[in-house]
Amino acid sequence: MMDLKRVNDYMKRVEESQTKTFKPVGSKLKVGLDLGTAYIVLVVLDEENNPIACEKKAASVLRDGIVVDYTGALAIARELKEKLEKRLDGRELINCAIAMPAGTESSMKTHSYVAEGAGFEVTNVLDEPTAANSIYQIENGVVVDIGGGTTGLAILKDQKVVQIEDEPTGGTHVSLVLAGNYHISFAEAEVIKQDYSKHKEILPVVKAVVEKMASIVKKYVDPKEVDTIYLCGGTCCLTGIEKIFEKETGMTTIKPDNPFLVTPAGIAMNC
Ligand code: ATP
Known part of the structure; x- marks a missing residue:
C-alpha cells in the first residue's frame, strides 16, 4: 500500500517550492522537465530528492502528448530554466530527465530536442505514470x-x-x-x-x-x-x-x- 501521509507531506513541499527556494543538501541537483498539454513544469530536487524549487507555465504547445509548437515549447523551457537558475543564485542546471505519455515514444526525439535546446543534458527518458510511481512507490x-x-x-x-x-x-x-x-x-x-x-x-x-x-x-x-x-x-x-x-x-x-x-x-x- 502507498503511504498516503508520506506522499501528502512530500507533495506539500513540492507545492511550497513553487514560491519558496529551499537549501539543497549535497552538490548535485536533479531536474525533471514535464512537457505537458496544459502546462510545462520544471522541478528541481537535491541529491536526497528534497524539493528545492519549481516553476510552471500554462502552455498549449503539445497535443495528445506530441510537441506541435517546437519553438514555443523551447522558449518556455528556457524561460523556466532561467527563472530557476536565478532563484538558485545563478547556479546552472545541467542535467534533466524528461517523460512522455506511454505510447508516444516516437516523439521522444522532439522532447529531447526541446530539453537540449533549452540547455539541458538529458540523462533519462521515462513514461509519465512510471515517473509518478517514483513518488507513490x-x-x-x-x-x-x-x-x-x-x-x-x-x-x-x-x-x-x-x-x-x-x-x-x-x-x-x-x-x-x-x-x-x-x-x-x-x-x-x-x-x-x-x-x-x-x-x-x-x-x-x-x-x-x-x-x-x-x-x-x-x-x-x-x-x-x-x-x-x-x-x-x-x-x-x-x-x-x-x-x-x-x-x-x-x-x-x-x-x-x-x-x-x-x-x-x-x-x-x-x-
Ligand atoms: P498531459 O500529461 O496530458 O500532456 P499535462 O502534463 O499538461 O498534460 P497536468 O499538468 O498533469 O497535465 O494537468 C493539467 C490539467 O489539469 C489541465 O487540464 C488543467 O486544467 C487541470 N487542472 C489543474 N488544476 C486543476 C484544478 N484545481 N481542478 C481541476 N483541474 C485542474
Whole structure:
C-alpha cells in the first residue's frame, strides 16, 4: 500500500517550492522537465530528492502528448530554466530527465530536442505514470495519470511495471464540455474548473467525461488481478473524481491531497 501521509507531506513541499527556494543538501541537483498539454513544469530536487524549487507555465504547445509548437515549447523551457537558475543564485542546471505519455515514444526525439535546446543534458527518458510511481512507490496496483490531453496508466505487479497505456481524454476535454454547457469560452471554463468552490456544481456536468477516463482504465485493468487505482495529474484535482472512478471501475481509488505535481517531481527523481 502507498503511504498516503508520506506522499501528502512530500507533495506539500513540492507545492511550497513553487514560491519558496529551499537549501539543497549535497552538490548535485536533479531536474525533471514535464512537457505537458496544459502546462510545462520544471522541478528541481537535491541529491536526497528534497524539493528545492519549481516553476510552471500554462502552455498549449503539445497535443495528445506530441510537441506541435517546437519553438514555443523551447522558449518556455528556457524561460523556466532561467527563472530557476536565478532563484538558485545563478547556479546552472545541467542535467534533466524528461517523460512522455506511454505510447508516444516516437516523439521522444522532439522532447529531447526541446530539453537540449533549452540547455539541458538529458540523462533519462521515462513514461509519465512510471515517473509518478517514483513518488507513490506502489508494488501492486495501477497508477493513473490524467493530465490535460490524455489519460495514462501504468500497471504494477511486485514493484515492476508490466503494462503502460495512454489514450486521449484529459482536462482539456473537461473544459470543452464546460464551455459548451455554460456557453462560455475555453479560457473561462478553465478558470471555473480550477476553482475548488465550483467543483460541486460542475461535477455532474462533466461526469460523462470522467466516466470515459475511468472506462479507459477499466478497459486495460483486470479487477481480478489489480484492486487499487492511484490517481495523479492535474485533472485529478477535481473534487469527487475518485468517487466516479470507484463507481465506474469497482476498484478502490486513492488520490493524494494534491495530485498536480506528482509526475514532474517523479521525473526529477529519475534524473
Ligand atoms: P498531459 O500529461 O496530458 O500532456 P499535462 O502534463 O499538461 O498534460 P497536468 O499538468 O498533469 O497535465 O494537468 C493539467 C490539467 O489539469 C489541465 O487540464 C488543467 O486544467 C487541470 N487542472 C489543474 N488544476 C486543476 C484544478 N484545481 N481542478 C481541476 N483541474 C485542474
